[in-house]
Amino acid sequence: MVTLEGTMSVPQDQLEATQVALVVHIALTQAEPGCLSFEVWPSAENPLIFHVKEAFIDGEAFADHQARAGASPWGQLTQGFAREYQTSGLDLSASADETFMHQSLQLADHASEAGEVPVGAVLVRDGQVMGQGFNQPISGLDPTAHAEIIALRQAAQLHNNYRLPGSTLYVTIEPCLMCVGALIHARVARVVFGALEPKAGAVLSHPCLESYPSNHRFAVTPGVLGEICGQRMSRFFAARR
Numbered sequence: 001m002v003t004l005e006g007t008m009s010v011p012q013d014q015l016e017a018t019q020v021a022l023v024v025h026i027a028l029t030q031a032e033p034g035c036l037s038f039e040v041w042p043s044a045e046n047p048l049i050f051h052v053k054e055a056f057i058d059g060e061a062f063a064d065h066q067a068r069a070g071a072s073p074w075g076q077l078t079q080g081f082a083r084e085y086q087t088s089g090l091d092l093s094a095s096a097d098e099t100f101m102h103q104s105l106q107l108a109d110h111a112s113e114a115g116e117v118p119v120g121a122v123l124v125r126d127g128q129v130m131g132q133g134f135n136q137p138i139s140g141l142d143p144t145a146h147a148e149i150i151a152l153r154q155a156a157q158l159h160n161n162y163r164l165p166g167s168t169l170y171v172t173i174e175p176c177l178m179c180v181g182a183l184i185h186a187r188v189a190r191v192v193f194g195a196l197e198p199k200a201g202a203v204l205s206h207p208c209l210e211s212y213p214s215n216h217r218f219a220v221t222p223g224v225l226g227e228i229c230g231q232r233m234s235r236f237f238a239a240r241r
């Protein structure tokens with residue numbers, strides 16, 4: 001069982017919208033097959049502080065909930081709100097890795113719909129999505145707009161900290177040199193990726209950190225949903241030929 005307890009601070013001007021969205025959010029979450037209990041209620045002392053208490057069958061059910069809620073109107077509305085959560089019982093098992101990789105794949109699809117190389121990334125800590133992004137250098141006229149960088153930027157802004165220790169980055173394709181550098185600067189603890197990038201991959205294909213004197217290193221889990229992630233790439237490039 002995975003449990004989460006804590007508080008969420010709602011900005012005054014968002015209070016009414018939050019109250020409305022919360023009714024739907026509670027109903028949808030309680031209807032999830034893996035949800036054991038889900039309660040959110042305003043504090044008696046401060047109506048802008050909401051208490052959150054939830055329990056899910058396992059890490060997979062919890063990750064499924066995170067993925068659904070994050071993409072829902074509730075997730076959109078509350079993504080910038082300050083939260084202090086404690087989770088317990090969370091085992092980042094292979095199935096949880098796959099769940100977050102599925103989320104990254106959905107983001108990769110946003111990229112290919114926009115004519116960009118299909119890469120998606122999600123940054124997670126304690127089972128919570130901190131930031132997400134998809135590749136968009138062409139539309140953004142920004143050579144640094146890789147999925148990983150966008151996810152890191154979003155998480156750093158949200159948590160008001162340029163360092164993100166203890167976090168795991170899920171990305172559909174092996175990160176490039178620039179992104180490996182950014183992951184080191186951000187102190188990301190673990191990188192999970194799908195398919196290898198034989199040309200530009202800088203983690204295993206062309207390991208760039210071996211001779212780099214940084215003290216920080218991240219753990220690497222390659223090949224999670226690797227075949228599906230790789231197919232997204234080959235399908236995209238085949239369609240352009």
Ligand SMILES: [Zn+2]
Binds near residue numbers: 146175176177179180
């Ligand atoms: Zn990159």
